[in-house]
Amino acid sequence: MDTLDAIYSRRSIRKFTDAKVPAELIEKMLEAATKAPSSTNRQPWRFVVLEGAKKDEVVAILVKRVVRLKRFKTLISGAAATTNLMQSAPVLILVFNGASRKRGLIRPLSTIVNVLDVQSIGGSIQTMLLAAQELGLGTVWLGYVFLAARKIGQAVGKKEQLIAAVAVGYPHESPSPRPRKNWQDVTEWFK
Ligand SMILES: Cc1cc2nc3c(=O)[nH]c(=O)nc-3n(C[C@H](O)[C@H](O)[C@H](O)COP(=O)(O)O)c2cc1C
Secondary structure, three states, X not given: OOHHHHHHHOOEOOOEOOOOOOHHHHHHHHHHHOOOOOHHHOOOEXXXXXXXXXXXXXXXXXXXXXXXXXXXXXXXXXXXXXXXHHHHOOEEEEEEEOOOOOOOOOHHHHHHHHHHHHHHHHHHHHHHHHHHHHOOOEEEEEOHHHHHHHHXXXXXXXXXXXXXXXXXXXXXXXXXXXXXXXXXXXOOOOO
């Protein structure tokens, strides 16, 4: 598969089969993620791979949080669906910002550095998703873990900022592409 094939064929997968994902494939995804570019090559990404009981524990934390926030209906509708898919995914990869606890920078600078680190981590997540596509795995990038970031971090012994999670498994659906704006509508080009 070439890169453009992987980019065009990737979809967010929210239904997974029960099949176990071989550890070697997860390792390949993680290795690909570490090849992403990063600001001053800081490589701020940190990953925690969850399967089995630990995964269930983390999902249960988010489920509890979503129930407690149920009065915020708009926010919670997507979050509840997200917890369901997390339960069915055999593997969950938590993505942390390993540089988020560094001190010694004055505030404006630390804000800029944080933005650059989060951009770098976004690039590593997308690289991981494209590698998974090539490997025949389904993935979905999950931002809703933010709702319980601190508690999820505690559950896996991390004090760093939780950025996102990626659910991984073998696809049990083949969704149509979600609509995109044309590149011409989102681009200004000065020639
Ligand atoms: C930063 C980010 C956060 C996301 N969070 C969630 C989420 O919490 N739950 C979910 O089901 N999908 C989530 N998604 C997936 C998007 O809904 C999906 O990428 C978008 O609808 C486009 O669909 P596609 O990935 O199939 O092209 C997230 C995607 C990104 C990039």
